[in-house]
Amino acid sequence: MxxxxxxxxxxxxxxxxxxxxxxxxxxxxxxxxxxxxxxxxxxxxxxxxxxxxxxxxxxxxxxxxxxxxxxxxxxVASADAIDAVQEALLDAGGVQCGFCTPGIVVAARHLFATKPDPTEDEIREALAGNICRCTGYGSIVRALAALAAETP
Amino acid sequence: METLLPRDLDEALAAIAADPEATVLAGGTDLMVQVNLQGLRPARVIAIRRIPELREWVGRFIGAAVTHRRLEIGPIKALAEAARTVGSPQIRSAGTIGGNLGTSSPAGDTLPFLAAADAEIVLRSRTGERVLPWDQFITGPKRNARRPDELIVGVRLPEHLPARQAFAKVGVRNAMVIAITSCCVIRDEDGTTRVALGSVGPTPIRARQAEEMISAETRPSEAARAEFARLVAAEVRPITDHRSTAEYRRHASGVIARRLLERVLP
Structure with a gap:
């Protein structure tokens, strides 16, 4: 147990x-x-x-x-709204088949928790352990970069 | 299967003394792959990643359960560079320096640093402690001198560790890659240079002739640097496998050793 x-x-x-x-x-x-x-x-x-x-x-x-x-x-999401990372992925077309998305969301949440304003290189390095077969990563990275840009 | 979660080192040493056949689990990045894909079912597992004594990092002593993530953000330059090349963030926050030693893979990313630094491996059992130089600990590919009733407690670095040090690794991408060749170069203020390579022999290899030659050069000329690369390439003992050929490994070893030398020159 x-x-x-x-x-x-x-x-x-x-x-x-x-x-x-x-x-x-x-x-x-x-x-x-x-x-x-x-x-x-x-x-x-x-x-x-x-x-x-x-x-x-x-x-x-x-x-x-x-x-x-x-x-x-x-x-990750609260009871009444999806998380900002999930919202950003939806907006940028960062979800296709969706299989990798839970892992990407958790890795991105962890990244933003430790580094609120990551550069594109830092985003790519933070996602280096998450494979996506559909998107070619471009839309995922754009989604997270847009979120980083919104961080005051 | 029984999993033991000892709370401190004494409990862990008692557990392994009671069952020297038990399997030691640290970060799981090697062992769990065998469990998931190769059907490994150890009768008893001793899980050590949370043992406080093994998580200690005090000055020259790095505990066996210190993760690659902690090494990556730590103060030892070449060791941090090596740790950053391990797997992915997920792998680095689980895998440990003690696991790298326990597995003793020729491709273990922290091993060239430990070889170049002349690190010692601290082992302990209920009956006492042994401290072995790295090259007496690692005895072959995935073989080492740990006795069944011992645990790897950590790594002891020499008192004097030159600040000029660098690590690099060759692979098909930056992340999630097992080295085709890897190299660590450490150079002292007086020119004394140590160079170690991984993935190009049954154990990490020190290129002693290259070290001797370049240590005598206070300001290595173009010709001396080329000779250094040639000697390193001559001293490695690579094989051809599914990751690369022996010829490419030999060539790439000389190239990265020279680049690292140039990074550590004043």
Whole structure:
């Protein structure tokens, strides 16, 4: 049995073997936002924030997430409005098939939390671990650069 | 599968003494790939990433659980440069310097720095501590001298570490890439130069002849720099694999070693 905080809510889960945090989020905790794709930390579609750090949840042994604070894409928007990062991606056409989008949103949220006014190079470096097959990244980077420009 | 979460180093050492067959888990960036894709199912895992003693970084001692992210924003120039080339932000906030040593991959990105710096590896078991020079610790590709009942506690750097140091890596893109060749050059004020390379031999390699030649040059001429590159290329021991050819690795090793030398010259 593990206890963890997910999006501010105390949760318990019961990983019985070598499951990853990703598997537990999706299959035990009803949070399918983080996506399962490469399972080797290459694609970033499973990105979550754990204890303030951006991580691939597929590479976190669920049992080792005991006692941590996890934030997933489900915890990004508020109850009545989507987050500014999500809004910016929609406005710039930064979402096509959408599979990578949860990971991109979480990585971008983490970037803006640590660096409110990133340069384009910093945006590209911050997203270096998130693969998108559709957009060619241009519209994603433009979306986040526009958001950075709005930061006073 | 049983996962142990020891709260401090003593608990962790007791756990590994009780079961030397147990698998040690730090950041998970190597181990979990084996679990997810190769069906690895360790009977018992000892998870060490949150052990306070292993997270310490005090002066010359860097704890085994210090992440690449912390190295990247830390004060040691070439080590920070090397850490920044590891994976992606996600990988850097999980992977650790102790994990790089535990895995002992020839392509471990922090290893050329540790070799060039003449770092020592601190190991501890319930019965005592061992401190091994890096080249006695790393014994081959993915092989090292850690005994089953020991944990890698951290890395000890020499008291005097010259400020003139640089690291570079060759790969197909900036992020998420395993080195085709990597190199670290450290040069002292008196000209003493140390150069180490990764991914071009079974372990990190020090190019000793190149070091000796260039250390004698107080202001290396064009000819001396070219000779330095030639000697480095001659001393590496690359193989051809799916990432590159031995010929290209040899050539690129000479080229980046020379560029790094020029970066550390006054």
């Amino acid at each position: 593990i206890r963890l905080s997910v999006n501010g809510v105390a949760r318990t889960a019961d990983p019985t073997g070598a499951e990853s945090l990703l598997t537990v989020l999706r299959e035990q905790l009803g949070l399918p936002g983080a996506k399962n794709a490469c399972e080797q930390g290459e694609c970033g579609s499973c990105t979550v924030i754990m204890d303030g750090e951006l991580v691939c949840s597929c590479l976190v042994l669920a049992a080792d997430a005991d006692g941590t604070e996890v934030r997933t894409v489900e915890g």
